[in-house]
Amino acid sequence: MLVGGAGQIKLTKDGNVLLHEMQIQHPTAAVIARAATAQDDITGDGTTSSVLFTGELLKQAERFLSDGLHPRILAEGFELAREEALRVLDNIKVDKPDVLQDRELLTSVARTSLRTKLDQQLADQLTEIVTDAVLTIATPGRPVDLHMIEIMHMVHQSAADTRLIKGLVLDHGSRHPDMPSELENCFIMTCNVSLEYEKSEVNSGFFYNSADQREKMVEAERKFTDDKVKQIIELKRHVCTDENKASFVIINQKGIDPLSLDMLAKEGILALRRAKRRNMERLTLA
Structure with missing residues (x-):
């Protein structure tokens, strides 16, 4: 629960929201927060995990520094660990040349991410909606532009009423009473x-x-x-x-x-x- 300066209250379990709303003063903590939010911007998940993992690495590094180990050696150790982690990930990865054709995989990824931020019932409901939304705007051979998806907040509606409109929803109607309200073809x-x-663009008289x-x-x-x-x-x-x-x-x-x-x-x-x-x-x- 976050309480703002004006007294507004925000409840969330999303690490990205927490890091954006918190006023972080410590320079090291600010660097960790920026790295974690960058993780969320690229992959859409893993913010909390990034903070915890980075914090544990720094905690262990502090212990070795207290024993007199030179910081340069620690930095080289982290670099070796990074290269080894990338090598292992490269060996265990599964190639998916056309991931947009594998709906089951996309659904699994969406469900895993949503369950870390929402309750299970709502996450399972939104999983199908999110997957269908991405597949609707996806164009073969081009990167997916998520800006083509718009989330519209409807007054007096709950998250359970969320639905996908495969079309364009404009948040304004016609401004003339005699204009038609329903049209086809x-x-x-x-x-x-x-x-x-x-x-006129220039001052004139x-x-x-x-x-x-x-x-x-x-x-x-x-x-x-x-x-x-x-x-x-x-x-x-x-x-x-x-x-x-x-x-x-x-x-x-x-x-x-x-x-x-x-x-x-x-x-x-x-x-x-x-x-x-x-x-x-x-x-x-x-």
Whole structure:
């Protein structure tokens, strides 16, 4: 149990969380903590084991130092032990040329790691979910990019309600009541185009002498945005025909103003705005 400076309480058995949350002052302890967290970043497990193993090595080294043994000899001994350990591991390792095809092995690895951090029942439940998630994003011949997996925390839900969605879950919906809520057989357009009025990148000013001039300026600004929306609508009409019965979805990284949303809604287009860049990358796998 960790108690923060503001009184917040955190319960965990994950060594990586403990090392990140603890305020370590001793320089040697800080080095051990960084080494252990690096172990977790690379393999995803073994943080506590790394700390215990390193601590025991230093404990035994201190005993020999007290007997007058030179530190250089101890360092050479550790180096010899490291080389011997690597040799033994190399001899007993099992080659798996295509580990992504061995689901049983991946499940076993996930279960072993999760049981060190969670209770057995929850760990066994999450094992299948974690394995399926990795296999879903895996591409033969390429390293697995775990950033393609997103963990979304749902309010009023427990860890036992965790489930895998083989698709893309966006944490924002449409911003217009007339837009469709359910679509099938969709063309999805991804873009990073502002469909709203934006201030210029440089400071600029405009002086008008009459209300008519001001109205013309507003109309010109509106026309600039409307022209982009009309081009999207034309594209939708071109690809969504009566034969294919397809729908059209826009996922935009930038904003869409209410007037543009209204124009899109009248065409039956579902538009999502201010999508995260990472979700745009995940969309290619959905």
